[in-house]
Amino acid sequence: MSPFTPTERTQVRRLPNRGAYDAETIFRILDEGFICHVGFAVDGQPFVIPTGYARSGETLYIHGSAASRMLRTLAGGVQVCVTVTLLDGLVLARSAFHHSMNYRSVVILGRAVQVEEREEKMKALKSFTEQVVRERWNDVRLPTDAELKATTVLALPLSEASAKIRTGPPKDDEEDYQLPIWAGVVPLAIVAGAPVPDPRLNPGLEPPPYAKKYSRQRP
Amino acid sequence: MSPFTPTERTQVRRLPNRGAYDAETIFRILDEGFICHVGFAVDGQPFVIPTGYARSGETLYIHGSAASRMLRTLAGGVQVCVTVTLLDGLVLARSAFHHSMNYRSVVILGRAVQVEEREEKMKALKSFTEQVVRERWNDVRLPTDAELKATTVLALPLSEASAKIRTGPPKDDEEDYQLPIWAGVVPLAIVAGAPVPDPRLNPGLEPPPYAKKYSRQRP
Numbered sequence: 001m002s003p004f005t006p007t008e009r010t011q012v013r014r015l016p017n018r019g020a021y022d023a024e025t026i027f028r029i030l031d032e033g034f035i036c037h038v039g040f041a042v043d044g045q046p047f048v049i050p051t052g053y054a055r056s057g058e059t060l061y062i063h064g065s066a067a068s069r070m071l072r073t074l075a076g077g078v079q080v081c082v083t084v085t086l087l088d089g090l091v092l093a094r095s096a097f098h099h100s101m102n103y104r105s106v107v108i109l110g111r112a113v114q115v116e117e118r119e120e121k122m123k124a125l126k127s128f129t130e131q132v133v134r135e136r137w138n139d140v141r142l143p144t145d146a147e148l149k150a151t152t153v154l155a156l157p158l159s160e161a162s163a164k165i166r167t168g169p170p171k172d173d174e175e176d177y178q179l180p181i182w183a184g185v186v187p188l189a190i191v192a193g194a195p196v197p198d199p200r201l202n203p204g205l206e207p208p209p210y211a212k213k214y215s216r217q218r219p
Numbered sequence: 220m221s222p223f224t225p226t227e228r229t230q231v232r233r234l235p236n237r238g239a240y241d242a243e244t245i246f247r248i249l250d251e252g253f254i255c256h257v258g259f260a261v262d263g264q265p266f267v268i269p270t271g272y273a274r275s276g277e278t279l280y281i282h283g284s285a286a287s288r289m290l291r292t293l294a295g296g297v298q299v300c301v302t303v304t305l306l307d308g309l310v311l312a313r314s315a316f317h318h319s320m321n322y323r324s325v326v327i328l329g330r331a332v333q334v335e336e337r338e339e340k341m342k343a344l345k346s347f348t349e350q351v352v353r354e355r356w357n358d359v360r361l362p363t364d365a366e367l368k369a370t371t372v373l374a375l376p377l378s379e380a381s382a383k384i385r386t387g388p389p390k391d392d393e394e395d396y397q398l399p400i401w402a403g404v405v406p407l408a409i410v411a412g413a414p415v416p417d418p419r420l421n422p423g424l425e426p427p428p429y430a431k432k433y434s435r436q437r438p
Binding site: 009035037038039040041044045046047048049050052079080081082083085087089090092093094095096097099101103105107109125126128129132133136137139140141142143144147151169170176177178179180181182183184185186187188189190191192193194195196197198199200201202205206207208211214 | 266299309322396415
């Protein structure tokens with residue numbers, strides 16, 4: 001079975017033409033995002049927690065404090081769902097009913113395993129930083145052994161995943177197209193403002209290019 | 220018990236000074252957002268699905284097709300977690316370890332109930348549109364009875380909720396402040412581009428102000 005053959009659980013059922021299962025599409029969405037929502041259940045109660053992530057090959061890494069309840073729960077090998085959503089626009093139709101949003105999302109199901117090996121852990125930490133701000137890793141003070149120990153890194157294999165995508169203009173009922181109502185798309189994007197220097201910054205340090213011209217667009 | 224007294228399940232444990240439980244803070248975050256991530260479990264497998272929402276008073280509404288698997292599952296009264304996350308900036312510290320993000324998030328736990336009553340359902344549909352694009356409701360072709368019937372609306376009481384917030388500059392280890400590494404915050408915001416008219420738009424229709432100058436800032 002190829003990694004992204006839809007399973008009973010990842011097959012997009014509602015509006016199946018919005019579903020996508022090819023690795024390129026899924027990786028591209030994961031690479032443009034950097035915040036995921038992690039879902040897990042404790043005694044039947046689901047929890048959904050936002051956190052950073054990094055994709056590296058066919059693995060999605062998440063991390064956090066070794067003291068984190070979420071990470072300790074997930075490290076126990078429970079079933080998890082990780083969802084990444086990129087919002088691209090508001091779809092304003094002529095009817096209230098057909099209003100929608102343009103988005104690209106990926107849903108990953110599976111069980112995470114804890115990364116114990118020092119080298120893989122360090123590599124994952126680099127991926128987290130690079131997923132958010134490329135080229136930052138070369139500039140920072142690298143993790144110490146104590147910091148590595150205080151950080152839990154979990155690896156979720158990208159073996160059961162699907163994407164869902166909506167693009168393009170509104171789809172109105174045929175008889176509504178004649179109505180004198182403006183319809184179209186308001187594009188949305190995450191945009192960076194001018195970098196705000198730390199109040200305690202050493203004088204004379206200029207923001208690096210990746211902070212001055214930060215962008216989520218990926219080539 | 221006041222609505223947002225932290226419970227065993229909503230108490231923020233890691234970095235408790237980031238927790239907030241007052242209604243004003245929680246409502247403000249919910250009102251600025253319009254995408255939530257809904258978590259529910261089926262046979263122990265959690266699912267996390269992005270969808271629109273609306274807050275109205277002490278109720279959070281979500282909606283979708285009556286055929287949606289998620290909505291049918293939730294309408295059955297299962298335990299649900301709804302999370303709303305607003306991303307405010309990237310926190311670039313001197314050490315890799317202290318990199319972080321500025322964000323505001325709300326986690327709501329509970330069980331949803333299906334809205335059956337026609338008037339409340341219509342009011343909820345208005346809230347969905349207004350949550351995303353204020354003043355749009357007055358311009359659109361309103362839902363028909365058939366559309367109302369095809370739409371499932373669920374109400375989740377805002378009775379067990381908490382907010383988590385990080386703001387401000389990086390917090391580095393004291394000895395790292397002397398390092399010659401730029402540190403600070405890259406602010407992020409969702410920004411609207413110029414509206415894209417529907418290719419089938421009737422000639423002469425200009426985009427309304429809420430589409431031309433769309434903003435998520437709330438007064």
